[in-house]
Amino acid sequence: xxxxxxxxxxxxxxxxxxxxxxxxxxxxxxxxxxxxxxxxxxxxxxxxxxxxxxxxxxxxxxxxxxxxxxxxxxxxxxxxxxxxxxxxxxxxxxxxxxxxxxxxxxxxxxxxxxxxxxxxxxxxxxxxxxxxxxxxxxxxxxxxxxxxxxxxxxxxxxxxxxxxxxxxxxxxxxxxxxxxxxxxxxxxxxxxxxxxxxxxxxxxxxxxxxxxxxxxxxxxxxxxxxxxxxxxxxxxxxxxxxxxxxxxxxxxxxxxxxxxxxxxxxxxxxxxxxxxxxxxxxxxxxxxxxxxxxxxxxxxxxxxxxxxxxxxxxxxxxxxxxxxxxxxxxxxxxxxxxxxxxxxxxxxxxxxxxxxxxxxxxxxxxxxxxxxxxxxxxxxxxxxxxxxxxxxxxxxxxxxxxxxxxxxxxxxxxxxxxxxxxxxxxxxxxxxxxxxxxxxxxxxxxxxxxxxxxxxxxxxxxxxxxxxxxxxxxxxxxxxxxxxxxxxxxxxxxxxxxxxxxxxxxxxxxxxxxxxxxxxxxxxxxxxxxxxxxxxxxxxxxxxxxxxxxxxxxxxxxxxxxxxxxxxxxxxxxxxxxxxxxxxxxxxxxxxxxxxxxxxxxxxxxxxxxxxxxxxxxxxxxxxxxxxxxxxxxxxxxxxxxxxxxxxxxxxxxxxxxxxxxxxxxxxxxxxxxxxxxxxxxxxxxxxxxx
Ligand code: 3H9
Numbered sequence: 001x002x003x004x005x006x007x008x009x010x011x012x013x014x015x016x017x018x019x020x021x022x023x024x025x026x027x028x029x030x031x032x033x034x035x036x037x038x039x040x041x042x043x044x045x046x047x048x049x050x051x052x053x054x055x056x057x058x059x060x061x062x063x064x065x066x067x068x069x070x071x072x073x074x075x076x077x078x079x080x081x082x083x084x085x086x087x088x089x090x091x092x093x094x095x096x097x098x099x100x101x102x103x104x105x106x107x108x109x110x111x112x113x114x115x116x117x118x119x120x121x122x123x124x125x126x127x128x129x130x131x132x133x134x135x136x137x138x139x140x141x142x143x144x145x146x147x148x149x150x151x152x153x154x155x156x157x158x159x160x161x162x163x164x165x166x167x168x169x170x171x172x173x174x175x176x177x178x179x180x181x182x183x184x185x186x187x188x189x190x191x192x193x194x195x196x197x198x199x200x201x202x203x204x205x206x207x208x209x210x211x212x213x214x215x216x217x218x219x220x221x222x223x224x225x226x227x228x229x230x231x232x233x234x235x236x237x238x239x240x241x242x243x244x245x246x247x248x249x250x251x252x253x254x255x256x257x258x259x260x261x262x263x264x265x266x267x268x269x270x271x272x273x274x275x276x277x278x279x280x281x282x283x284x285x286x287x288x289x290x291x292x293x294x295x296x297x298x299x300x301x302x303x304x305x306x307x308x309x310x311x312x313x314x315x316x317x318x319x320x321x322x323x324x325x326x327x328x329x330x331x332x333x334x335x336x337x338x339x340x341x342x343x344x345x346x347x348x349x350x351x352x353x354x355x356x357x358x359x360x361x362x363x364x365x366x367x368x369x370x371x372x373x374x375x376x377x378x379x380x381x382x383x384x385x386x387x388x389x390x391x392x393x394x395x396x397x398x399x400x401x402x403x404x405x406x407x408x409x410x411x412x413x414x415x416x417x418x419x420x421x422x423x424x425x426x427x428x429x430x431x432x433x434x435x436x437x438x439x440x441x442x443x444x445x446x447x448x449x450x451x452x453x454x455x456x457x458x459x460x461x462x463x464x465x466x467x468x469x470x471x472x473x474x475x476x477x478x479x480x481x482x483x484x485x486x487x488x489x490x491x492x493x494x495x496x497x498x499x500x501x502x503x504x505x506x507x508x509x510x511x512x513x514x515x516x517x518x519x520x521x522x523x524x525x526x527x528x529x530x531x532x533x534x535x536x537x538x539x540x541x542x543x544x545x546x547x548x549x550x551x552x553x554x555x556x557x558x559x560x561x562x563x564x565x566x567x568x569x570x571x572x573x574x575x576x577x578x579x580x581x582x583x584x585x586x587x588x589x590x591x592x593x594x595x596x597x598x599x600x601x602x603x604x605x606x607x608x609x610x611x612x613x614x615x616x617x618x619x620x621x622x623x624x625x626x627x628x629x630x631x632x633x634x635x636x637x638x639x640x641x642x643x644x645x646x647x648x649x650x651x652x653x654x655x656x657x658x659x660x661x662x663x664x665x666x667x668x669x670x671x672x673x674x675x676x677x678x679x680x681x682x683x684x685x686x687x688x689x690x691x
């Protein structure tokens with residue numbers, strides 16, 4: 001018997017327990033003893049039935065992702081499931097926590113599934129750039145229908161035990177002791193007697209599939225995949241389950257899996273899976289964290305309101321402070337409206353809405369923040385205003401309260417210095433809409449205490465954010481790199497590209513939208529105001545703003561918009577403006593290809609990332625990837641800018657940056673020493689811990 005798998009006999013029912021913390025992944029050291037135990041139990045007359053259960057916090061959460069990309073050690077998961085299907089006595093999976101990926105596939109190898117009420121079941125492989133490779137695409141449709149299986153496998157989103165029961169995936173949902181109930185269930189089945197039909201032979205639900213409707217559903221999903229291979233492979237595999245005999249469909253699934261698992265997209269997505277978990281780690285695990293029971297938010301505008309909702313969604317009470325009753329009423333009304341929309345869309349129940357709203361307390365008096373353990377300011381982006389707010393906070397906040405600024409650019413050290421307690425001050429840079437966007441840049445100032453950082457990182461996880469600790473510099477990691485990415489935008493236009501051509505190069509690369517469409521969506525006046533504050537100008541964007549073209553909200557910006565519509569339409573007037581400006585500056589216009597657009601926008605992005613890493617503003621290259629994928633829409637199939645630099649070839653990037661540097665003389669093209677070293681060694685250097 002191994003420590004990862006043990007067998008006990010409970011009145012003639014064999015209970016096989018997998019114990020492989022933290023998530024009972026199906027590592028080799030689980031598969032081998034599991035295979036051996038099942039082989040022995042198959043032929044053991046003392047076992048009338050078999051229950052497969054897990055110790056710890058969850059049922060099997062999948063194959064061991066760290067084993068991908070290495071030679072597979074036998075027995076592989078498929079062999080275990082095939083073995084299960086040769087067992088004549090009833091086999092039951094007892095599911096608690098999450099049965100995911102290979103874990104659910106293992107459960108599908110059993111005759112029956114009994115789940116705890118709070119359990120979740122799903123095949124999330126697509127999120128790792130894969131498809132279920134243990135027969136999930138062929139067995140799941142046999143239980144829940146092809147249409148339901150397609151939706152589950154292409155989205156990767158797990159379903160609740162209740163939904164699984166309704167869909168036919170689970171045979172029983174229990175509210176009391178899972179193991180007791182699963183053993184009782186197995187015993188009853190043994191008493192009832194066989195034959196017990198394995199899932200592979202249950203063809204009734206598939207027989208009635210409307211293939212045309214299935215294809216239409218798959219085609220609809222295909223429109224949204226933006227260059228990702230895995231969702232298409234998932235759809236192909238489920239289709240095979242309908243059209244091919246079981247074994248042929250299973251073999252085809254295997255081929256698709258092998259292709260994906262060795263491809264760049266899955267490597268990129270697996271990199272991101274571990275990068276996100278790594279980013280949350282702060283050195284000094286035993287740091288005493290502070291208690292956060294109530295959060296104060298200063299400013300009930302778009303940002304402050306969104307941040308307040310993010311905390312309420314995580315179950316934390318919030319005090320929302322505004323300067324006037326009127327502004328407070330407006331802010332709270334927007335929050336109420338947002339929740340009402342969620343209810344009308346079915347993503348929130350009426351009961352949950354009521355409970356969330358009960359968590360909000362409004363105030364116009366700073367003294368009401370005295371009971372808060374964390375206070376975040378989300379006021380106007382101006383150093384004098386922020387310092388004033390922090391001065392007031394210093395006077396009312398209780399000792400030990402954490403004080404945070406949501407600034408996107410300003411110097412957090414300077415803000416911290418305006419208080420008597422800089423050790424309690426840090427930046428929490430949320431992204432808009434803050435209740436939706438997952439990224440949170442946690443800005444560590446010079447004097448921020450380590451336990452303050454650890455407390456906020458923990459809290460971020462509690463409210464479902466992906467947190468990355470960054471150091472102080474103008475724009476931190478994300479916005480600083482965004483400036484580098486956009487530095488050539490106007491030059492590209494003046495030299496001959498149109499906004500639509502630049503945007504298309506971006507969407508072809510896999511971004512959800514290009515920089516000009518994004519600018520129109522965010523509002524061109526924001527950048528204009530920032531430029532004016534810093535004494536900077538932009539040749540064309542400033543002109544558009546002067547004429548009141550702020551983007552979608554004014555019906556025109558880089559593009560035109562039909563009233564109320566979001567679809568950008570090329571605007572001849574903007575193109576004429578660009579041509580006139582180019583003529584005025586004596587710039588000869590020429591054809592600009594997609595490759596040049598990528599070189600002049602994304603190579604500087606990587607270059608700036610290398611500088612940020614060398615300066616210790618980010619601790620690891622993978623932290624930068626997490627920021628860009630979660631906050632700025634960098635395509636997940638490319639793993640983030642720093643991972644992509646390796647895929648694209650760092651040597652080539654250096655060479656092309658040198659070329660553009662020679663040609664334009666612009667500093668953004670001068671290859672950073674850290675990028676040159678990466679090109680030589682193939683590994684990014686980084687401090688490793690929090691910056
Ligand atoms: C698959 O199954 C393929 C098959 O179809 C075919 C095979 C042939 N492997 O997320 P957490 C680690 S593909 C290895 O912080 P939570 C994780 O890195 C797989 N390690 O916990 C972390 O390590 P550390 C399909 C794994 O409670 C620690 O466990 N399954 C795996 O917030 C805790 O993780 C999936 O994609 C793994 N499979 O969330 C499920 N999973 O402490 C992936 C986790 O060193 N996992 N780790 O940083 C999850 O979604 C979440 O981990 C889960 C728990 C919801 C289970």
